[in-house]
Amino acid sequence: xxxxxxxxxxxxxxxxxxxKGLVGLGLPTLAMGLLTIFMPPLGAxxxxxxxSLATNVWQAVTGPSLRRTCRRLWPxxxxxxxxxxxxxxxxxGTASGIARPALGAVLLTYAAVGLLxxxxxxxxxxxxxxxxxxxxxxxxxxxxxxxxFVLPAVPYLQALRLPKDELVQALGLSFTLSTLALGLHxxxxxxxxxxELALSSAAVVPAVLGMLAGQKGRAMLSEQCFRRVFxxxxxxxxxxxxxxxxx
Numbered sequence: 001x002x003x004x005x006x007x008x009x010x011x012x013x014x015x016x017x018x019x020k021g022l023v024g025l026g027l028p029t030l031a032m033g034l035l036t037i038f039m040p041p042l043g044a045x046x047x048x049x050x051x052s053l054a055t056n057v058w059q060a061v062t063g064p065s066l067r068r069t070c071r072r073l074w075p076x077x078x079x080x081x082x083x084x085x086x087x088x089x090x091x092x093g094t095a096s097g098i099a100r101p102a103l104g105a106v107l108l109t110y111a112a113v114g115l116l117x118x119x120x121x122x123x124x125x126x127x128x129x130x131x132x133x134x135x136x137x138x139x140x141x142x143x144x145x146x147x148x149f150v151l152p153a154v155p156y157l158q159a160l161r162l163p164k165d166e167l168v169q170a171l172g173l174s175f176t177l178s179t180l181a182l183g184l185h186x187x188x189x190x191x192x193x194x195x196e197l198a199l200s201s202a203a204v205v206p207a208v209l210g211m212l213a214g215q216k217g218r219a220m221l222s223e224q225c226f227r228r229v230f231x232x233x234x235x236x237x238x239x240x241x242x243x244x245x246x247x
Contacts, residue, residue: 005038005039006199008038009035009047009199009203010203010205010206011206012030012031012034012035013027013031013048013051013203013206013207013210014206014207014209014210014213015030015034015210016028016030016031016034016207016210017051017055017206017207017208017209017210017211017213017214018210018211018213018214018217019210019214019230020055020059020207020210020211020214021210021211021212021213021214021215021216021217022214022215022217022226023214023226023227023230024059024167024168024171024172025150025154025171025175026150026230027048027051027052027055027056027207027211028048028052028147028148028149028150028175028179029107029110029148029150029234030234031044031047031048031051031052032044032045032048032103032146032147032148033103033107033234033237033238033241034237035047035048036100036103036241037240041092041100041103041146041147042092042186043196044147045092045147045182045186046186046196046200047196047199047200047203048147048200048203049179049182049183049186049200050197050200050201050203050204051200051203051204051207051208052175052179053176053179053180053183054204054207054208055204055207055208055211056172056173056175056176056179057172057176058172058211059168059169059171059172059175060169060172060173060176061172062169063165063166063168063169063170063172064163064165064166064169065166065169066169066173069166069169069170069173070173072128073132073170073173073174075129075130075132075133075136076132076133076135076136076139076153076156076174077136077173077174077177078133078136079132079133079134079135079136079137079138079139079140080136080137080139080140080143080149080153080174080177080178080181081136081140081177081181082136082137082140083136083137083138083139083140083141083142083143083144084140084141084143084144084178084181084182084185085140085144085181085185087140087141087144087145088141089102089141089142089144089145090145091144091145091185091189092144092145092146092147092186098145100241101241101242102145102146103146103147103148103238103241104237104238104239104240104241104242105238105242106142106146106148106150106151106238107148107234107235107237107238107241108234108235108238108239108242109151110148110150110151110154110231110234111231111232111234111235111238112235113151113154113155114227114230114231114234115228115231115232115235118155119155119158119159120155120156120158120159121159122159122160122161123156123159123160123161128160131156132156135152135153135156136153136174138151138152139151139152139153139174139178140178140181143178143181143182144182144185147182149174149175149178149179149182153171153174153175153178154171157170157171157174
């Protein structure tokens with residue numbers, strides 16, 4: 001990547017970290033969408049690995065009960081790993097004409113889900129085990145193809161009707177597993193160069209600063225208003241990516 005892009009990368013990760021601090025998710029989704037404006041999806045996915053892992057581990061371990069969350073969501077975790085490693089979709093970086101429009105479609109879908117406040121029916125204990133594994137597998141396949149791991153993980157976790165703090169912790173755990181699975185998958189196919197790893201590690205600083213700023217701003221900004229702006233922006237970004245592909 002050209003050195004002239006480094007300030008833009010820092011700004012992207014600060015903004016994405018601020019979004020994550022405000023609503024508990026959005027860093028990889030937003031970062032992938034913005035970074036692919038000036039770099040290939042595979043490069044963007046490699047760049048976000050360390051910041052995504054650092055912020056998600058932080059989010060997972062600071063929740064009310066990591067042990068209880070892991071015990072409940074282990075089938076989803078196994079599904080995420082299986083879906084990422086044995087995806088039925090073309091892998092990120094191997095299908096140059098598919099990754100960008102696929103990411104655009106994921107962003108558009110995610111924006112529609114958020115703007116319409118669509119929620120899945122409540123998942124009952126009788127079906128939770130296999131539904132968790134299925135949701136994890138589908139999330140893994142989308143992750144392997146696009147580098148984004150919000151669908152269907154986020155709507156599914158919302159369907160469990162967890163208390164707010166437990167939901168944020170569950171999101172952090174799900175995103176941590178997705179980041180680890182994707183990182184190992186990518187590193188075995190195309191090992192990260194030392195410069196890429198250093199740049200990805202350096203991106204942790206603006207991401208964490210943004211996350212801290214977002215956490216402070218959470219109390220000052222209406223979450224409903226912010227979600228509206230956030231999901232509208234994601235939808236426009238997804239449209240831009242699809243339009244660029246079609247054009």
